[in-house]
Amino acid sequence: MILVILTVGIISYNFSKTEYALAYTNLQPSDAAAIKAYLDGAKIPYQLSEDGKSIGVPRSQVASVKLAVESQGLNKNGNVGYGAFSQSSTFGTTDREFDVKYVNAVQGELQQLINSNNAIASSKVLISLPQESLFLRKGEQPEKASASVVLDIKPGYTLDQAKVDTMYNLVSHSIKGLPIENITISDQNGDLLEYSKANGKVSGASNIALQQFEINNKFRNDVQRNVQQMLGSILGRDKVIVSVFSTMNFDQTRRKEQLVTAPNTVDQTGLDISIQEIQKNYTSDGGAGTSGVPGTGATDVPGYPGSSNSGKTNSEELQKTVNREVNRITNEIEMTPYIVKDLTVNVGIEPPDPSDSNSLSEETVKEIRKILVNVVRAGLADNKQTLTDAELEKKVTVFPHTFAKTNGTQGTSTNSMLLYGALGGLALALLGGGAYWFIRRRKAQQEEEEILDESPRVEFPTIDIDNLNNENQVRKQLEQLAKKKPDEFVNLLRTWLVDE
Secondary structure, rough: OOOHHHHHHHEEEEEEOOOOEEEEEOOOOOHHHHHHHHHHHHHOOOOOOOOOEEEEHHHHHHHHHHHHHHOOOOOOOOOOOOOOOOOOOOOOOHHHHHEEEEEHHHHHHHHHHHOOOEEEEEEEEEEEOOOOOOOOOOOOOOOOOOEEEEEEEEOOOOOOOHHHHHHHHHHHHOOOOHHHEEEEEEEEOOOOOOOOOOOOOOOOHHHHHHHHHHHHHHHHHHHHHHHHHHHHHOHHOOOOOOOEEEEEEEEOOOEEEEEEEEEOOOOOOEEEEEEEEEEEEEEEEEOOOOOOOOOOOOOOOOOOOOOOOEEEEEEEEEEEEEEEEEEEEEEEEEEOOEEEEEEEEEEEEEEOOOOOHOOOHHHHHHHEEEEEEEHHHOOHHHEEEEEEEHHHHHHEEEEEOOOOOHHHHHHHHHHHHHHHHHHHHHHHHHHHHHHHHHHHHHHHHHHHHHHHOOOOOOOOOOOOOOOOOHHHHHHHHHHHHHHOOOHHHHHHHHHHHHHO
């Protein structure tokens, strides 16, 4: 009875108690105070953590509480933003006060934007805006704004270079006159998150090394997985072990080409744009008179014209100008920095008969070697190196050998043995329990039979009818027995009936 009452009481307590669920975590003190005031006013039960950063409400009211808090703008993540201007001073706002409010509002808005990232738990932004001046000295450059950002990254999250660059651009574009060079972003551990651009202006050496390492590993793992799947499908998954090693060249080069080619490839001539032809004809008559043969005098130069000529003179001048255009091609080539410098593939194969290493035929080994050579040739295709078949075969190793049993295999067999042993023990325990129960039951039945045998037998009263001569005396004794001891009288009659 007591056990039933305790059970009913425990069940009633479990059903009647309120189950709380976390509605907000990592709250700023101002936000936690605002949400607490709302819950007190709405008379909603809640649980506040010891550090005051987490608030739990009844599980059935989590969604409604979140909607109500967000609709009233109570959870601001500690950042007021431009909402600070909604609370104006009673006596007006001075220029100094306005500047402070403006800076705080911009900082709050930036913090809200940064905190919207799932990897960021909280952030702190500090902005320094230059004072505006109407006059500048000759040659003096105007001051530029600067910003410092500290990020609290959630455990288990990381920011890749693309996300860091996005954050730099987000801060730079949110403030007028803020160049990226004047922005500093670091995490909660004080590690600087540097900005990198495609042209390599600023770049973190550690991030670049990590990216190159990941790219090389991804290429190597892809080759190893493909070879493992292919050979495993042919020879068996547990019969093949593949190991791949690779090195890559990450040098990035750019080249600019300016090419000039002829449109008419047959004659190697350009395309005629304009043609100009000028033709001039001249006609003149020589003077009359006689003269000697030119250049025949003693003092004359042979072939030189004489002092006087006669006859008609004609001259012609032809000028042709052709403007041709050629193909002018400008190529800006950026070489891919991910080129495989070297690639080796090593494959271990367990023979069909592990006890005989010669059970794997030589023809099979040769065919596998051809497959691996093709894989290496395809991987080094962009290397711009001409490798012979002999050089490619040196980069491939295929060796048949019996595989050693790993700890994992031994552990599996041991676990199997333990499992079988446990099942056998359980079966023996069940058999033993069944036998024990049968023996106990048999013994209990025997004890019951013995108790029944040892129980005192009912002695029925006897009447000496032979010594009674008068029937009236017999009848009187029977009547007395029936009155005083009716049960014994009934048993006596049964006994008589059975004897007859």
